[in-house]
Amino acid sequence: MTGPFTARRRASVLRRGLLGFVLSTVLCWAGAGMAFAATAELSQDDKTCLGCHEAADLQKQLTNAETLSLHVNAEAFAKSVHAAIGCTGCHADVDLGEHPSAEKAIASARQYSLAAAEVCRSCHSDKYELYEGSLHAVALRTGNEAAPVCTDCHGPHDVGPKATYATVAAVPCKNCHSDIFDAYAQSMHGKARAQAEASAAPLCSDCHSAHEVKAASAGEGRKQACLNCHSEAVATHKEWLPNTELHFQTVSCPACHAPNATRRIDLRIYNAATSQQVASGETGVPRIEGRIKAAEAAGGKGLDPMELWNLISVFAREDSGAMVLRGRLEVSDGAEAHRMADKAKALSDCNTCHRAGSEAFRSVTISIARPDGRPERYGIDREVLHSPVSIDSVRGFYAIGATRIKLLDVLLLLALAAGVAVPLAHLTARWAFRRYLRKIEEEKAAAAAATGDAGATGNRGADGDASA
Ligand code: HEC
Ligand code: HEC
Ligand code: HEC
Ligand code: HEC
Ligand code: HEC
Ligand code: HEC
Ligand code: HEC
Ligand code: HEC
Ligand code: HEC
Numbered sequence: 179m180t181g182p183f184t185a186r187r188r189a190s191v192l193r194r195g196l197l198g199f200v201l202s203t204v205l206c207w208a209g210a211g212m213a214f215a216a217t218a219e220l221s222q223d224d225k226t227c228l229g230c231h232e233a234a235d236l237q238k239q240l241t242n243a244e245t246l247s248l249h250v251n252a253e254a255f256a257k258s259v260h261a262a263i264g265c266t267g268c269h270a271d272v273d274l275g276e277h278p279s280a281e282k283a284i285a286s287a288r289q290y291s292l293a294a295a296e297v298c299r300s301c302h303s304d305k306y307e308l309y310e311g312s313l314h315a316v317a318l319r320t321g322n323e324a325a326p327v328c329t330d331c332h333g334p335h336d337v338g339p340k341a342t343y344a345t346v347a348a349v350p351c352k353n354c355h356s357d358i359f360d361a362y363a364q365s366m367h368g369k370a371r372a373q374a375e376a377s378a379a380p381l382c383s384d385c386h387s388a389h390e391v392k393a394a395s396a397g398e399g400r401k402q403a404c405l406n407c408h409s410e411a412v413a414t415h416k417e418w419l420p421n422t423e424l425h426f427q428t429v430s431c432p433a434c435h436a437p438n439a440t441r442r443i444d445l446r447i448y449n450a451a452t453s454q455q456v457a458s459g460e461t462g463v464p465r466i467e468g469r470i471k472a473a474e475a476a477g478g479k480g481l482d483p484m485e486l487w488n489l490i491s492v493f494a495r496e497d498s499g500a501m502v503l504r505g506r507l508e509v510s511d512g513a514e515a516h517r518m519a520d521k522a523k524a525l526s527d528c529n530t531c532h533r534a535g536s537e538a539f540r541s542v543t544i545s546i547a548r549p550d551g552r553p554e555r556y557g558i559d560r561e562v563l564h565s566p567v568s569i570d571s572v573r574g575f576y577a578i579g580a581t582r583i584k585l586l587d588v589l590l591l592l593a594l595a596a597g598v599a600v601p602l603a604h605l606t607a608r609w610a611f612r613r614y615l616r617k618i619e620e621e622k623a624a625a626a627a628a629t630g631d632a633g634a635t636g637n638r639g640a641d642g643d644a645s646a
Contacts, residue, residue: 220256220264226274227265228252242286254336268297268334288323294334295327302328308389316550326354331388343388344381346372351382361516368516378407393551394515395508399430418526430508432515433538434525439514441538443505443563444545444555445572450500457547458554462493467546470556480558481544483565490571503572505563507531507538539563 220228228250230236236248255261266272284290299306309315309328317325331343331350343350346368352359362368362382370379385403386394394400405411415422433441447456447466456463466489473481481489494500509515525531531538542560545553562568 220252220261223266223274224255224264227272228255230278238284240284240286240290244287246284246287246290250335258335258337259339260335260337291329292318292323292327295329298328305389308387312389312391313393313550313552314391320550324354326350330354344383345375346381349381349383355382357513358516361513365516365518366520367518380407393553394512395430395506395553396547396551398427399508401426401431404431428504428506429531430506430515432509432518433507435518436509436514436516437519437523437525439509439517440511440541441507442510442541442543443507443539444543444553445503445505445558445562446545446547446553448502448504450502455547456501457549459549462496463546466493467554470544470546470558474556474558477559478557479560480556481562482559483562483568483571486544486558486562486568487571503544505572510541 231248231250232252234249238246238248240246260267305328314325318327330353342348346363349359359382363372367379370377371381380403382388384407385400386392412422412426415425419425432439448454449456458464458467469485469489470481473485490501490503530536540560542558542563543555544558545555548554562572
């Protein structure tokens with residue numbers, strides 16, 4: 179940063195920070211458990227600054243013709259956690275002897291904010307480091323000025339203690355993600371949290387973190403955050419959901435827990451050898467992306483099974499090696515992912531997904547990871563999930579009933595069995611299920627054999643990893 183906060187000044191800021199810390203600790207003790215919000219007595223210097231800056235109409239004309247309000251609310255500052263460090267705790271560059279000088283040009287209000295927020299780093303380097311690795315910081319570095327810095331979430335002059343930012347009413351995320359906030363507020367979590375802030379129900383930062391925000395759907399999405407609180411979930415789902423681990427890997431939690439959401443399948447491209455998701459910028463990827471884009475633009479439907487298979491073969495031959503597509507069943511819309519409801523409304527009917535023509539399997543995208551981890555999704559012909567041509571291409575993804583139509587009958591049997599008296603249904607279901615699983619194994623073996631043959635005749639495609 180080339181702004182007003184030089185290294186030397188940072189050092190002096192740091193010293194003041196330590197002093198401020200000691201002061202605030204003393205104040206906390208003096209308050210004997212009282213909230214730190216108790217108004218601090220401002221220093222004479224601060225009162226001098228406020229003598230001018232308390233004026234509501236003090237403002238400055240900026241280079242881009244915006245006006246920057248120079249008003250500072252004295253009462254709010256006195257109540258803030260930073261009252262003890264004083265104005266120059268952050269504005270170390272303001273020297274009353276030379277201030278104000280009208281010479282200082284400020285390009286725009288946003289530029290000013292972005293530069294000024296650097297000062298937080300000098301005393302809160304731990305939070306700063308977490309933040310620097312976040313998607314928000316990456317977005318800013320790559321030119322998205324709408325992404326937040328410290329002061330967008332905390333404000334500059336009315337910073338409160340941690341709890342200030344951890345209520346449904348005041349959570350800073352809602353200022354920019356308002357559609358998501360509205361959906362969240364109607365969820366069982368949002369309602370429980372609003373009713374009792376002290377409850378264990380999550381707020382945005384419990385699922386996304388506050389400073390280390392990452393791409394929401396990267397990897398297995400927020401699954402681990404959910405399981406940190408719902409540690410018993412794998413066990414309770416196992417009571418009725420076969421292959422729970424696999425479902426948890428490929429079906430995002432909101433896909434079942436946001437009951438009215440629309441769903442889709444996202445096919446992700448993995449490098450078969452490294453098991454890493456293929457990211458834009460890797461060898462050959464821009465070319466693949468170009469073709470996927472062109473197909474989407476041309477037909478409206480996107481790549482068809484044959485084109486997909488070709489693409490995979492070419493990639494294996496000429497570029498980084500074998501790739502494999504892994505499917506993920508997810509909610510189609512970011513806001514809807516937050517419209518989660520209590521367990522009675524969750525999807526439990528196998529047939530919602532395991533049947534031909536299932537809604538979720540009608541919308542299919544293929545995605546490539548961007549550098550920040552967010553998927554760049556492209557529409558693709560949904561036939562890629564059903565065509566025999568795709569057995570090789572999408573062998574990393576296999577949802578019976580929905581993607582292999584002939585097994586539908588077994589599922590119907592299951593559904594029927596579930597309708598009979600409970601104990602009988604249980605036995606029948608288990609019997610049917612064992613048969614069902616055996617059938618799947620046979621199918622898989624057949625598919626593996628088929629792709630093995632393809633490999634032997636030179637069309638190795640995505641299967642190259644097995645023999646490479
Ligand atoms: C005599 C009135 C006066 C006093 C006292 C005063 N300011 Fe200012 N301040 C101004 C005016 C006027 C401007 C706008 C100057 C300009 O147009 O660049 C300004 C601009 C600023 C700015 C924004 C531009 C910049 O330089 O970054 C900051 C921050 C600021 N003052 C902080 C302070 C602090 C901190 C103090 C106390 C140490 C203080 N001021 C004392 C009048 C005052
Ligand atoms: C915790 C650090 C911190 C303290 C303490 C602090 N400021 Fe600021 N101040 C900032 C930051 C950061 C900005 C940039 C705000 C933004 O994004 O617009 C700023 C901006 C300003 C501005 C420009 C107008 C604006 O709001 O953007 C003025 C004037 C100012 N401060 C005066 C003061 C005065 C007077 C005090 C003491 C009463 C004070 N500041 C205390 C961090 C601080
Ligand atoms: C996207 C919004 C956001 C941004 C950007 C952000 N914070 Fe925070 N911060 C929060 C929220 C929300 C909390 C309270 C909840 C929590 O900690 O999970 C918090 C808590 C804090 C705390 C108290 C936490 C603790 O564990 O004691 C500090 C200190 C802090 N932030 C400093 C910073 C600094 C410094 C920056 C800039 C590097 C920053 N924050 C950027 C949202 C943000
Ligand atoms: C000169 C050092 C200094 C600077 C610069 C500074 N802070 Fe602080 N900050 C403190 C001290 C001291 C406290 C109170 C002690 C504590 O709780 O950590 C504090 C407390 C906080 C808290 C509440 C922490 C909690 O656990 O409740 C937040 C949030 C915070 N600062 C954010 C910021 C932001 C945002 C900036 C930049 C605009 C900033 N600070 C700049 C020294 C500083
Ligand atoms: C000042 C505006 C602003 C604030 C405040 C803000 N964000 Fe963001 N957020 C953005 C922008 C801009 C992006 C970049 C992505 C985009 O273009 O939509 C983003 C991206 C994200 C993403 C990644 C989205 C994805 O597609 O994976 C998550 C998750 C996120 N924010 C969560 C939060 C959380 C949690 C908070 C509060 C602690 C928060 N945001 C506060 C502006 C903001
Ligand atoms: C109970 C956990 C949870 C809470 C609380 C939560 N989120 Fe999310 N968030 C998720 C999940 C799950 C996803 C979807 C990720 C996926 O595709 O698997 C998501 C996705 C997102 C995205 C990306 C949306 C997109 O377009 O892809 C953003 C931005 C976001 N959340 C912000 C927020 C904000 C802001 C809040 C608070 C109002 C919040 N989240 C509260 C779990 C949560
Ligand atoms: C295939 C759909 C499906 C998926 C995927 C799914 N759930 Fe569930 N979940 C349900 C159903 C149905 C219930 C209600 C079961 C009942 O009534 O006992 C439930 C119940 C719950 C409950 C309530 C208490 C309990 O444990 O039974 C929690 C918590 C829960 N799920 C969390 C999760 C989390 C976390 C994930 C992702 C890792 C997830 N679920 C994925 C369908 C699903
Ligand atoms: C910070 C802890 C926390 C996190 C993180 C969290 N939850 Fe919860 N969850 C709770 C609490 C507490 C409740 C009970 C709310 C209430 O009182 O109704 C709850 C309720 C639920 C319920 C309703 C259970 C019922 O009995 O009806 C489901 C389903 C659920 N959560 C799923 C999820 C999913 C999916 C995620 C991740 C996307 C998640 N939770 C993340 C704490 C958490
Ligand atoms: C929300 C949609 C959804 C629901 C509801 C659902 N499943 Fe699945 N299931 C899937 C998907 C998607 C896969 C494919 C996983 C993969 O191959 O990556 C799958 C895989 C399976 C598999 C494993 C196949 C294999 O390759 O080993 C079985 C068995 C299964 N489901 C049975 C069921 C049963 C029984 C129910 C009802 C109790 C159920 N599923 C409910 C989506 C769902």
